[in-house]
Amino acid sequence: MKLVKGAYEVGDVKLLDVANQYGTPVYIYHAEKMAEQLNKLKQAFSEVNLKIKYAAKALTNISILKFLCNQGIGVDTVSIQEVKIALQAGFKTEDILYTPNCVSYQEIQEAIKLGVMINIDNISILEQFGHEYHSSIPVCIRLNPHIMAGGNSKISTGHIDSKFGISVLQMRHLQRVIKSNNINVIGLHVHTGSDILDADVFLKGAEIVFEVAQEFDNLQFIDFGSGFKVAYREGDVTTDINLLGKRITKAFKEFCKSYGRELELWFEPGKYLVSESGYLLVKTNVIKTTPATVFAGVNSGMNHLIRPMLYEGYHDMVNVSNPNGTSRIYSVVGYICETDTLGFDRKLNEVREGDIIAIKNAGAYGYSMASNYNSRLRPAEVLIINKKAHLIRKADTMEDILRNQIALDF
Ligand SMILES: *Cc1c(COP(=O)(O)O)cnc(C)c1O
Numbered sequence: 001m002k003l004v005k006g007a008y009e010v011g012d013v014k015l016l017d018v019a020n021q022y023g024t025p026v027y028i029y030h031a032e033k034m035a036e037q038l039n040k041l042k043q044a045f046s047e048v049n050l051k052i053k054y055a056a057k058a059l060t061n062i063s064i065l066k067f068l069c070n071q072g073i074g075v076d077t078v079s080i081q082e083v084k085i086a087l088q089a090g091f092k093t094e095d096i097l098y099t100p101n102c103v104s105y106q107e108i109q110e111a112i113k114l115g116v117m118i119n120i121d122n123i124s125i126l127e128q129f130g131h132e133y134h135s136s137i138p139v140c141i142r143l144n145p146h147i148m149a150g151g152n153s154k155i156s157t158g159h160i161d162s163k164f165g166i167s168v169l170q171m172r173h174l175q176r177v178i179k180s181n182n183i184n185v186i187g188l189h190v191h192t193g194s195d196i197l198d199a200d201v202f203l204k205g206a207e208i209v210f211e212v213a214q215e216f217d218n219l220q221f222i223d224f225g226s227g228f229k230v231a232y233r234e235g236d237v238t239t240d241i242n243l244l245g246k247r248i249t250k251a252f253k254e255f256c257k258s259y260g261r262e263l264e265l266w267f268e269p270g271k272y273l274v275s276e277s278g279y280l281l282v283k284t285n286v287i288k289t290t291p292a293t294v295f296a297g298v299n300s301g302m303n304h305l306i307r308p309m310l311y312e313g314y315h316d317m318v319n320v321s322n323p324n325g326t327s328r329i330y331s332v333v334g335y336i337c338e339t340d341t342l343g344f345d346r347k348l349n350e351v352r353e354g355d356i357i358a359i360k361n362a363g364a365y366g367y368s369m370a371s372n373y374n375s376r377l378r379p380a381e382v383l384i385i386n387k388k389a390h391l392i393r394k395a396d397t398m399e400d401i402l403r404n405q406i407a408l409d410f
Contacts, residue, residue, distance in 0.1 A: 001279065001318065001358065008320040008358065012387040015281060015320050019356050022380050022391060024283040025300040027367050029059070029392075031067050031385035033277035034363075038071055041269065044245025048252055048265045053097050055226055056082045058270030058364040059278070061381055063392040065089035068273070076268040080107050083116055097223070097268070099142065099189070101164055105129075112137055119189050119223075121165050123177060130181025140187030140223065143168055145208040147192050147201060165190070168212055175215060185216050191225025191268065197237060199244045202227075206248060210255040219259070223266035224248070230275045232314040232361055239272075271364040278363025280305055280379075281320070284355045285335060293331050296351045298342070301334020303373040305359065305366050308342055316360040317343055325350030332357065336374050367393075375401055 007014045010030045018028055041052060053076040054068045060082065065075065066089045074095035075086045080103075086096050093115035100107065101121055105128050111118060112133070120126045121142035129139065144165030166174055178185060190205050206224060213219055228239040248265070256262050282298040289295075307313025317332060319325065327347050334340035342359060351357065370378045377396035382389050 001360070003323055006323060008318060008323065010279065011384040013384045013389050015279065015358055016356060018382055018384075018389050019281050019283075019320075021389070022382055023395070024281050024356060025298075025304055025379040026281050026395075027304075027362060027379055027381045028279045028281060028389070029061075029064065029274070029363055029381070029383050030277045031383055034064075034068065034273050035071060037269075037273050037276070038068075038073065040241055041267065041272065044241040045249060045265065045267075046245075047249050049262060051221065051264050051266045053095075053223075053266055053268045054273055055268045055270030056086060057368060059274045059366070060085060060368050061383075061392050062089050063383055063390075064274070065091070067383070067385070069095075077116070079103070080110050083111055083114055087114065097140070097266075099191075099268075117187075119187070123166055123170065123173060126166075126174075126183065127177050127181070130177060130183045133183075135182045135184040138184045138186040140189050140221075141166060141174070141185055142189040142191070143209060143212060145190050145192065145205045147205050147208075168208055171212060171215065184218060186218055186220045187223055187266070188213055188216065188219065189223040189225060189266075191223075192227060195229040195271075196227040197229050197239055199240060199247050202244060203247055203251060206251055206255075210251070213255070213259065219261075219263055221264035221266050222252075223268065226268045226270060226272065228269060228272040230271055230361070233316045274363035275361045276363065278361065278366055280315075280359040280362040280366060282357050282359065284351050284353055284357060287351060287353055294329065296330045296332045296348070296355075296357070297335060298332060298357060299335060300379070301336035301342070301376075302338060302340035303334075303336055303376045304370050304379055305342065305362060306369050306371075307365055309338075309340055310369075313361075313365075315343060315362065317346055317348060318358045318360070319349040319351055319355050320358045321354075321356040322349050322352060325352075336376070372396065372401055377401070 002009050052073040055076045057078050069090045075091050076097045077083045096116040098111045098116045099119040119140040119142050142165045144167050190209055192205050231238050282300040284296050285299050286297040302309045328350050329345055330348050332343040380395040381393040383392045
């Protein structure tokens with residue numbers, strides 16, 4: 001987002017023009033920014049056989065999936081519905097990884113029928129799978145290396161109490177299930193959480209997987225999941241992708257040598273690819289001054305962007321319709337009947353009623369976590385690509401709210 005001649009632009013499109021054309025609230029994404037992130041990742045790992053599987057749950061709009069599919073990457077899905085959207089978006093079955101947690105065995109069978117790569121994170125499911133398919137369907141195993149990592153306990157998945165993955169401490173049990181059913185394990189997977197800053201954490205996870213991997217003869221890839229931290233505000237420290245690339249590449253090459261074969265190295269970035277490409281534009285309904293605070297009340301809230309309330313996600317904001325106003329401090333709050341503070345004590349150019357505020361880092365886990373709470377309508381989504389804005393999802397209407405409801409005749 002750049003300030004050009006008094007107007008904020010993304011990919012040479014004025015944000016205010018998008019707000020005027022499509023109304024507010026509206027989600028806006030910038031395709032070229034996603035491609036830029038993708039290229040940074042590819043370059044950092046240019047010396048290994050890298051495969052990127054976009055974590056679809058971050059932003060699941062079919063046009064976004066089509067755009068990323070056209071970039072030549074694969075996709076990581078966590079539900080059978082995401083598998084189906086990915087197939088519709090054009091991903092080939094062999095480029096789709098299905099990484100569910102606590103789903104029914106029937107859902108896994110359905111994914112196998114669709115022909116995608118299965119990632120199993122539970123011994124009981126693996127036993128059922130083994131009894132039915134033996135070595136006929138290759139699988140990936142999701143391990144839990146028990147590393148505490150990530151920005152917030154709610155987004156950390158590798159620790160001892162986590163429900164994700166098969167514990168590395170259960171290796172003997174796991175091997176017994178694999179051997180007795182002749183299961184063909186071709187990949188190992190770890191994903192230790194989100195917002196991981198430190199290359200050491202990834203390396204620690206990697207070292208544990210490399211050790212375990214020696215007990216599997218038929219591996220084709222190792223999947224290091226994701227969790228790269230992106231910038232949420234000016235000057236924010238982020239995962240140093242180049243440093244991570246250097247260190248993981250070195251460790252991975254050494255591992256491949258001792259393993260005796262070149263394997264593929266997979267990552268499943270969600271946030272890293274799409275977070276910074278997204279903006280949620282909201283309109284200020286009211287300014288409310290209380291004895292303690294000046295509130296800017298906007299036409300959105302936890303129904304459209306729940307990250308601040310769910311796990312203290314930080315979203316920088318800019319007043320795009322008064323870029324030269326005097327800076328003042330505001331608490332930006334939503335219109336939902338809950339305490340849905342989008343940003344505490346934010347310095348913004350003077351916010352007047354009617355002003356449009358752009359909420360940054362709204363590409364990942366924004367729309368994909370949106371709901372109709374308070375019977376509010378979910379916003380439209382717009383993709384900026386080649387300097388043009390395209391509608392990629394219409395805003396909800398009242399019919400959408402009522403669609404599956406059944407009004408009984410009393
Ligand atoms: C959510 C998730 C990701 C993506 O995480 P980000 O922090 O958005 O990059 C990757 N892999 C799995 C298995 C996930 O559940």
